[in-house]
Amino acid sequence: MPRTARTASTGIGIAVVLALGLTACGSSGGDNVAADKKQTLTVWAMGAEGEKLADVAKVYEKANPNITIKVTPVGWDVAHQKLVSAAAAGSMPDVAQMGGSYMGEFSELGVLEPVDTKIFQEKDFFPAGWQQGEVDGQAYGVPWYVDTRVLYYRTDLAKQAGITKAPTDWKEMRDLATAYQKKADTKWGLSIQPSGLDTVQNFYSFLYSAGGEIVNDKGEAVIDSPEAVKALKEYGSYFDKGLSNKSVQPGYDVVKDFGNGRVPMFFGGPWHVTLLNEGQPQLTGKWAVANVPSDKASVSMAGGSSLVISKDSEHKAAATEFIKYLTDTKGQADWYKRTKDLPANTAAWTSGDLADDADLQIFKKQMDTAKSSPSLSNWTEITDKVDQAIAKVTQGKASAEDALKTAQSQIEGLVK
Amino acid sequence: MSTTTGKAAESAKVQAGPGTAKSPAAGPKGSRMRGKPRLGVQNMAGWLFSTPFLVLFLVFMAVPIIATLVMSFTDFGLRNVTHPLDANFIGFENYTKLFSDEKFLKSLFNTAYFVVIGVPLTIFLGLLVAVLLNNGIDRARTFFRVGFYAPVVTTIVAVAVVWRFVLDPSDGLVAGLFSEVGLTAPDFLGSETLAMPSMIAMAVWRNVGTVMVLFIAGLQAIPTEVREAARLDGAGVWQEFKGITVPLLRPTMLYATVITTIGYLNVFEEPFVMTQGGPSDSTLTVSLNMYREGFNFFHMGYASAMAYVLFVVIMGITVLQLRLLKDNTK
Numbered sequence: 001m002p003r004t005a006r007t008a009s010t011g012i013g014i015a016v017v018l019a020l021g022l023t024a025c026g027s028s029g030g031d032n033v034a035a036d037k038k039q040t041l042t043v044w045a046m047g048a049e050g051e052k053l054a055d056v057a058k059v060y061e062k063a064n065p066n067i068t069i070k071v072t073p074v075g076w077d078v079a080h081q082k083l084v085s086a087a088a089a090g091s092m093p094d095v096a097q098m099g100g101s102y103m104g105e106f107s108e109l110g111v112l113e114p115v116d117t118k119i120f121q122e123k124d125f126f127p128a129g130w131q132q133g134e135v136d137g138q139a140y141g142v143p144w145y146v147d148t149r150v151l152y153y154r155t156d157l158a159k160q161a162g163i164t165k166a167p168t169d170w171k172e173m174r175d176l177a178t179a180y181q182k183k184a185d186t187k188w189g190l191s192i193q194p195s196g197l198d199t200v201q202n203f204y205s206f207l208y209s210a211g212g213e214i215v216n217d218k219g220e221a222v223i224d225s226p227e228a229v230k231a232l233k234e235y236g237s238y239f240d241k242g243l244s245n246k247s248v249q250p251g252y253d254v255v256k257d258f259g260n261g262r263v264p265m266f267f268g269g270p271w272h273v274t275l276l277n278e279g280q281p282q283l284t285g286k287w288a289v290a291n292v293p294s295d296k297a298s299v300s301m302a303g304g305s306s307l308v309i310s311k312d313s314e315h316k317a318a319a320t321e322f323i324k325y326l327t328d329t330k331g332q333a334d335w336y337k338r339t340k341d342l343p344a345n346t347a348a349w350t351s352g353d354l355a356d357d358a359d360l361q362i363f364k365k366q367m368d369t370a371k372s373s374p375s376l377s378n379w380t381e382i383t384d385k386v387d388q389a390i391a392k393v394t395q396g397k398a399s400a401e402d403a404l405k406t407a408q409s410q411i412e413g414l415v416k
Numbered sequence: 417m418s419t420t421t422g423k424a425a426e427s428a429k430v431q432a433g434p435g436t437a438k439s440p441a442a443g444p445k446g447s448r449m450r451g452k453p454r455l456g457v458q459n460m461a462g463w464l465f466s467t468p469f470l471v472l473f474l475v476f477m478a479v480p481i482i483a484t485l486v487m488s489f490t491d492f493g494l495r496n497v498t499h500p501l502d503a504n505f506i507g508f509e510n511y512t513k514l515f516s517d518e519k520f521l522k523s524l525f526n527t528a529y530f531v532v533i534g535v536p537l538t539i540f541l542g543l544l545v546a547v548l549l550n551n552g553i554d555r556a557r558t559f560f561r562v563g564f565y566a567p568v569v570t571t572i573v574a575v576a577v578v579w580r581f582v583l584d585p586s587d588g589l590v591a592g593l594f595s596e597v598g599l600t601a602p603d604f605l606g607s608e609t610l611a612m613p614s615m616i617a618m619a620v621w622r623n624v625g626t627v628m629v630l631f632i633a634g635l636q637a638i639p640t641e642v643r644e645a646a647r648l649d650g651a652g653v654w655q656e657f658k659g660i661t662v663p664l665l666r667p668t669m670l671y672a673t674v675i676t677t678i679g680y681l682n683v684f685e686e687p688f689v690m691t692q693g694g695p696s697d698s699t700l701t702v703s704l705n706m707y708r709e710g711f712n713f714f715h716m717g718y719a720s721a722m723a724y725v726l727f728v729v730i731m732g733i734t735v736l737q738l739r740l741l742k743d744n745t746k
Contacts, residue, residue: 081711084497087497087498088497088498090498105494105714108494108495109494109495109497109498110498110499111498187586194606194695195694195695195696196691196692196694197692197712246603246606247585247603247605247606247607247695248606249580249605249690249691250689250690250691250692251576251580251689377494377495378494378713378714380712380713381712381713384712384713388696388697391694391695391696392696395608395695395696397696
């Protein structure tokens with residue numbers, strides 16, 4: 001047990017040492033090698049993408065024999081720390097996959113090369129996808145794939161509860177949740193997180209649909225707006241009424257409970273389609289996806305990943321070519337086939353599966369209006385204050401108004 | 417007795433060493449080498465052999481420890497990861513801020529709560545199990561010993577899976593027991609009042625094994641003649657325990673208490689995997705708070721200051737314990 005705390009302080013220490021010792025030698029931009037010269041590109045990608053990307057890289061190498069691509073898969077759990085250490089040590093890979101939430105931090109660290117907007121154009125991508133790669137109006141990442149949350153619900157249990165259509169607004173969703181519990185004998189009505197890190201991700205569907213925001217376009221904190229209060233009240237009511245579980249531990253896997261019928265509804269991303277098809281095959285035909293039930297509108301959160309080029313890279317030209325290959329219409333459709341990650345390039349949606357599959361159209365429709373979080377370097381800290389407000393409400397410690405007022409004053413101090 | 421127990425007793429003497437020998441806490445007098453060290457070929461060889469350790473120690477311990485101290489007087493933040501020299505010295509600002517930071521104070525309170533309840537429980541149960549294993553059960557002793565020690569060597573992630581099942585309010589083991597007698601189990605991890613006791617229960621379960629091993633070693637180091645003499649004088653089981661076992665176990669007790677306290681003051685893993693500090697920060701410990709300030713929010717300077725406050729607290733408590741508990745042995 002004492003080891004862990006020591007690791008933490010050692011970690012902080014190492015960061016400094018690395019920073020002090022190594023930035024000096026790593027920072028000078030260096031010469032850029034032309035794209036058609038023989039060279040090796042280093043690429044970091046996270047989780048499942050890291051593994052699948054190696055296959056794509058092989059295909060690319062065949063077409064471009066002068067390029068060797070070294071893909072390093074990085075686990076999501078260590079990705080952030082590894083990238084920060086690499087940034088500190090001046091040893092960033094030529095190309096890296098980055099989540100939208102990292103973008104603010106790493107642009108502040110000054111390790112990202114601005115995107116050449118003559119080559120990659122905003123109009124080709126979903127707006128929310130593009131915005132994720134943007135910091136203060138400057139694009140640093142090319143959208144690679146996008147994701148958004150939609151409502152997954154059990155159609156068989158809904159039928160049992162006497163409801164045959166997907167809920168479209170808050171009231172219908174609440175009614176469905178109640179009916180599930182009362183008539184279809186499910187343990188819970190809807191799975192949303194009561195507290196803990198990143199609870200805010202569940203809350204976004206409510207907040208954005210009510211027309212609220214945490215920080216607005218002008219960079220002002222607006223989490224105590226009437227819209228936000230309304231959203232949090234609605235969110236909290238699921239816990240008051242016993243429709244949602246007040247005790248969800250870190251590492252909870254909703255897929256299993258969706259499969260056994262304890263949880264008939266949850267907000268999930270596109271990857272849940274694969275997880276359900278592969279992990280709960282008995283459910284085939286017994287569930288569906290629907291757009292986030294609306295208040296003022298149906299607006300979900302946007303997530304996904306962008307591809308960035310390191311400022312120090314000596315292979316920027318080749319890196320740009322590779323990213324072009326990954327994000328053009330053909331590359332994006334191919335990537336979808338391999339990973340089921342949703343293409344960020346809207347043109348890729350017009351052919352094959354992507355155009356025909358009704359479930360996918362739900363995602364596309366949601367993506368058109370989805371909102372991405374502002375790229376602020378201290379976004380984690382800002383959302384942590386919202387998480388705390390949500391926790392207070394779901395645990396019955398404070399009213400939505402009071403909890404958000406506190407969060408508002410804390411966030412005001414953070415956005416300056 | 418089997419050879420394994422013999423070995424255990426031997427290693428026990430080694431382990432109990434710091435306590436039994438004149439104790440390093442009293443001062444290093446007893447252990448210091450006599451005579452002046454001479455520079456020469458022999459010493460060179462000594463240095464040569466210790467170099468790997470010294471290098472590792474310098475790089476991974478000494479330098480970070482000093483760097484952290486320096487950092488705790490700066491406003492080191494995210495930007496400074498690539499531009500460390502841009503960090504500003506701000507004197508004791510981080511430290512003064514700590515003591516008006518409600519969250520930090522709460523984490524300090526939580527940690528104290530954890531130690532005050534957890535340490536006595538762990539020591540008591542460890543001693544109990546050790547005495548039982550040493551005297552009571554003749555058969556299957558090894559089985560029980562391994563059983564009690566297993567949690568110590570099990571990874572926390574596996575432990576978390578098991579405990580989540582045990583504590584799950586709807587279909588966990590405890591919930592099952594409650595419903596057997598017609599009661600509804602409380603939501604252990606979701607309740608602000610019960611989450612911390614649950615963490616303590618988990619930690620005690622995980623650490624009783626360590627303490628038990630120490631005590632078994634201590635018990636086996638007690639010469640049988642002393643016990644026999646007491647028995648001849650007509651001492652009962654309880655008298656023997658009170659008059660012989662407890663006094664002779666004091667050094668082990670001191671050692672076990674000190675290391676358990678240090679461990680619990682640093683408690684991180686249990687809340688990290690089980691509750692992430694929730695609900696409403698009720699299981700947020702100093703170490704977890706420090707981790708989040710440092711690695712989630714990148715307030716490196718602030719987190720370093722926290723680390724040093726924790727360090728001072730630990731040192732203070734350890735010195736206090738050594739004083740109090742050692743004086744009693746006389």
